[in-house]
Structure formats: C-alpha cells, structure tokens
Amino acid sequence: MDIINCINQVSIDCVIFGYENHQLKVLISKSRFKGDFYSLPSGFIFQNEDIEDAAQRVVRERTGIENIYLKHFNVFGKVGRKRQEFLDKLIALNYVNQEEEYQNSDRYKWFINRFISIGYYSLVDINSVIPQTSELDESIGWYNIHDVPELIMDYNQVLQDAYHCLKSDINELSNIYNLLPEQFTMKEIQDIYETILEKTFIRTNFQKKILELDVLERLEKKFTGAKNKAPYLYRVKK
Amino acid sequence: MDIINCINQVSIDCVIFGYENHQLKVLISKSRFKGDFYSLPSGFIFQNEDIEDAAQRVVRERTGIENIYLKHFNVFGKVGRKRQEFLDKLIALNYVNQEEEYQNSDRYKWFINRFISIGYYSLVDINSVIPQTSELDESIGWYNIHDVPELIMDYNQVLQDAYHCLKSDINELSNIYNLLPEQFTMKEIQDIYETILEKTFIRTNFQKKILELDVLERLEKKFTGAKNKAPYLYRVKK
Numbered sequence: 001m002d003i004i005n006c007i008n009q010v011s012i013d014c015v016i017f018g019y020e021n022h023q024l025k026v027l028i029s030k031s032r033f034k035g036d037f038y039s040l041p042s043g044f045i046f047q048n049e050d051i052e053d054a055a056q057r058v059v060r061e062r063t064g065i066e067n068i069y070l071k072h073f074n075v076f077g078k079v080g081r082k083r084q085e086f087l088d089k090l091i092a093l094n095y096v097n098q099e100e101e102y103q104n105s106d107r108y109k110w111f112i113n114r115f116i117s118i119g120y121y122s123l124v125d126i127n128s129v130i131p132q133t134s135e136l137d138e139s140i141g142w143y144n145i146h147d148v149p150e151l152i153m154d155y156n157q158v159l160q161d162a163y164h165c166l167k168s169d170i171n172e173l174s175n176i177y178n179l180l181p182e183q184f185t186m187k188e189i190q191d192i193y194e195t196i197l198e199k200t201f202i203r204t205n206f207q208k209k210i211l212e213l214d215v216l217e218r219l220e221k222k223f224t225g226a227k228n229k230a231p232y233l234y235r236v237k238k
Numbered sequence: 239m240d241i242i243n244c245i246n247q248v249s250i251d252c253v254i255f256g257y258e259n260h261q262l263k264v265l266i267s268k269s270r271f272k273g274d275f276y277s278l279p280s281g282f283i284f285q286n287e288d289i290e291d292a293a294q295r296v297v298r299e300r301t302g303i304e305n306i307y308l309k310h311f312n313v314f315g316k317v318g319r320k321r322q323e324f325l326d327k328l329i330a331l332n333y334v335n336q337e338e339e340y341q342n343s344d345r346y347k348w349f350i351n352r353f354i355s356i357g358y359y360s361l362v363d364i365n366s367v368i369p370q371t372s373e374l375d376e377s378i379g380w381y382n383i384h385d386v387p388e389l390i391m392d393y394n395q396v397l398q399d400a401y402h403c404l405k406s407d408i409n410e411l412s413n414i415y416n417l418l419p420e421q422f423t424m425k426e427i428q429d430i431y432e433t434i435l436e437k438t439f440i441r442t443n444f445q446k447k448i449l450e451l452d453v454l455e456r457l458e459k460k461f462t463g464a465k466n467k468a469p470y471l472y473r474v475k476k
Contacts, residue, residue, distance in 0.1 A: 010248060049317065079288055
C-alpha cells in the first residue's frame with residue numbers, strides 16, 4: 001500500500017463483529033514482530049477514495065467478503081494518539097535498522113505524527129469470512145468480546161465504544177441480521193439478541209416484537225429430523 | 239488563526255441548535271464576500287488540541303458560551319469535498335489578487351485539497367448566546383431549520399443529517415434540556431419535543447413519560463399572575 005498517497009494523520013479503524021455459539025466475537029490481528037502487538041483492522045484513506053469506500057476496503061482485505069454492513073460510530077482524536085510505541089519497539093528489535101533513515105522519510109511520519117481515527121463497526125456472517133493477514137501480521141482471528149487481549153494504542157477503548165453503540169442500535173435497526181446467514185430461525189435471532197445484550201427474553205414476547213418490526217419474510221419450516229416441532233425459517237425482506 | 243499548525247485536510251463542522259417560539263433554529267453565517275455564501279460554523283484542529291476541544295472552541299467562538307453540549311454525529315469524506323468553489327469566487331472577485339501567489343503557499347492547500355469533516359451538533363439555550371462573526375463573516379444569525387438558505391459545500395446535507403440524529407437521540411438522551419434555561423416548565427419541554435419531532439403529544443401521557451426518565455427535579459410553582467393554574471418549575475438533577 002502506497003501510504004504516500006493517503007490523507008495525513010487520519011486512519012480508519014474497524015471493529016468487525018461476528019456471532020458463533022452464543023458468543024459475540026471480534027476480529028483481531030497479531031503483529032509478526034516480537035512483543036505481542038494485538039490490533040484492530042486498520043488502514044489509511046487514499047486521496048482518491050471516499051472514506052466509506054476506504055472502510056469497505058479495510059474490512060474486505062481482512063474478511064475476503066464484499067458489500068459489508070458498516071456503521072460509523074465515533075472518532076478518536078486525542079493529541080497523544082500516536083503509533084510511536086510501535087516504532088520504538090521496531091527500532092529496539094532492529095527491524096528498523098537506522099532510526100535516522102526513518103527520520104527524514106515520508107514513511108516515518110506515519111509513526112511519529114498524532115493520528116485521528118474514524119471508527120466503523122461491521123457486522124458479518126462469521127461462516128462466510130476467511131480471515132486474512134496483512135503484511136504486518138503473524139495471525140488474525142476471532143476473539144470473544146469478553147476475552148480480548150491488550151491491544152495497541154487506545155483500541156481496547158475503541159472496541160468497547162463500538163460494542164456500546166451496537167447495543168444501543170440493536171432495537172432500532174434491522175441490521176443485526178447481517179450477523180446471520182441468509183436464512184435463519186427465530187431462535188437464532190433471539191440467541192444473538194440475548195448474547196449482545198447479555199440478558200434473556202421470553203420467547204413468545206420476543207417473537208412478537210421482532211415480527212412487529214415487519215422486516216422479515218417467513219419461509220418454509222426447517223426440518224432437522226429432531227422430535228421437537230420444526231421451526232420456521234426467515235429471511236430479511238428484499 | 240494559524241492554519242499552518244492544524245491537521246491537514248480535516249475540519250470540524252458544527253450544527254448549533256437553539257429553540258425559540260416553537261421553532262428549532264440553527265446558527266448560520268454569511269460570508270463578507272459578494273455572492274451570498276452561507277455556511278455552518280467550521281474550523282480546523284490544532285496539532286496540539288484534542289478534536290473535542292477543537293469542537294468546543296469552534297462553538298465557543300461563535301456563541302460566546304463555555305462548556306457546551308456537543309455530540310459527534312457523522313463524518314463527511316467524499317473525494318470531491320473541497321473549498322475550491324469558494325476560492326474560485328474569491329479570485330473572480332479580486333479578493334485574492336494573484337492566483338499564482340496562492341498556488342505555492344501553505345494557505346492555498348486549504349482551498350484546493352479535499353476535506354474530511356467531523357460533524358458535531360450542539361444544543362444551546364438560545365437566550366444565552368450572542369452570535370459572533372468570524373473575520374470572514376458579514377453576519378451570523380439564527381435560521382428556522384425548515385427555512386435555511388443554500389449553504390456552501392455539502393452543508394445542507396450535513397445539517398439535515400444532524401437534524402435526523404437529533405430526532406433519533408431525543409427519546410434516549412436527557413440532553414435535550416440544554417435547549418432550555420436552567421429552570422423550565424413541563425409545557426416548555428413538551429413544546430420542544432413537539433417542535434423537533436413535528437408531532438403532538440397528549441399532555442398527561444407526555445408528563446408521565448418524561449418524569450419516568452427520572453432526570454428532573456421539581457421546584458416551586460411558577461406564578462405569573464395568570465388565572466390558570468400555576469405550573470411547576472423543573473430543573474435537571476445534579
């Protein structure tokens with residue numbers, strides 16, 4: 001990525017949420033440098049790129065999927081927000097051979113300058129994602145929202161802020177269905193709501209409330225061969 | 239203002255809301271240059287300034303008041319967002335004498351570069367504000383939200399977006415009271431809700447709902463000498 005053709009001092013940070021087995025998960029990368037640097041997916045904005053397109057690109061590069069549901073939730077812009085600690089570590093580990101070499105280069109400014117982050121959260125169907133490492137990553141993977149390692153910069157706070165916004169948005173938006181495959185049962189939706197909000201709902205009341213939103217289309221029943229009554233499948237109306 | 243010490247290509251745009259006589263109003267400035275340029279209050283972010291402090295400063299400079307309620311509501315960052323049209327007009331009007339003089343100056347880049355705007359909306363007690371012009375303004379004043387002139391850039395869209403967010407926020411936040419003086423009657427709150435949401439509420443139901451939020455403290459009655467029953471005054475709990 002040619003960072004010279006990007007907007008200075010601004011980055012896009014993405015909190016990518018997935019859901020699996022009663023757990024809300026987030027995609028987190030681990031740097032290939034020693035020192036256990038964990039990070040959120042992040043990237044810069046090209047001069048010839050809308051910021052929403054930049055956010056789509058950052059998420060696409062890490063998930064392999066297109067047309068992702070994204071929502072801007074906050075900006076982070078304290079004076080002290082820098083990648084300096086990361087550069088210091090690289091110099092200490094001799095990954096950057098000559099500090100002086102960087103002092104006068106354009107690349108260096110990406111580390112020593114203060115950075116404003118534009119935060120987006122994304123909701124994806126976890127089974128359709130194949131997490132992709134960047135050139136700086138050793139690995140990338142899903143972590144339970146309640147079991148996230150210490151992240152670089154202020155990313156733990158960014159993450160909690162995104163989670164808080166997701167909780168606030170859940171009752172007014174129909175976008176939560178982006179966490180599921182195209183067809184799903186009412187129980188699967190209820191599991192997601194209960195997991196995100198960390199509380200339980202009465203089944204009949206929950207179903208009534210969801211159907212009142214009038215965004216779902218009922219399909220055929222899902223027969224699994226189990227003895228209990230087969231549940232209906234739903235999908236979001238076109 | 240020394241624009242050289244600001245973050246490049248990023249500005250703060252503020253939609254300042256006030257309420258008066260059943261009207262939701264916004265603060266809009268008119269440029270001192272010919273051509274009827276109307277604008278939202280806007281400013282840059284100093285390198286040594288948190289972005290929230292920059293937003294507070296921009297609103298303070300235009301309203302004269304401190305510790306203003308501000309909420310970040312969106313970012314605006316399409317590739318084509320530039321102040322170029324404004325510069326073109328200044329050159330055409332000979333306010334900028336030498337286009338070439340600007341081509342190589344740092345000041346010029348503020349006009350020809352693409353700009354990302356960080357949008358905040360603000361709620362103020364309109365009677366405590368004395369609108370202040372900037373060095374570029376001929377005048378500044380309050381406009382009814384439904385009667386705003388054509389603004390420069392994409393500011394009409396920014397304004398509508400802020401209004402949409404204010405409507406969404408009204409029922410979950412207790413911040414709406416920032417539009418009122420310290421003490422107010424229930425009828426004044428109801429007027430504000432009805433004006434912003436453009437619908438009417440039944441008085442008793444409205445009062446019940448507001449009091450259930452448990453953010454208000456009831457004070458003495460407000461005697462005005464009128465024949466009807468004196469209403470109670472309220473203020474937000476400390």
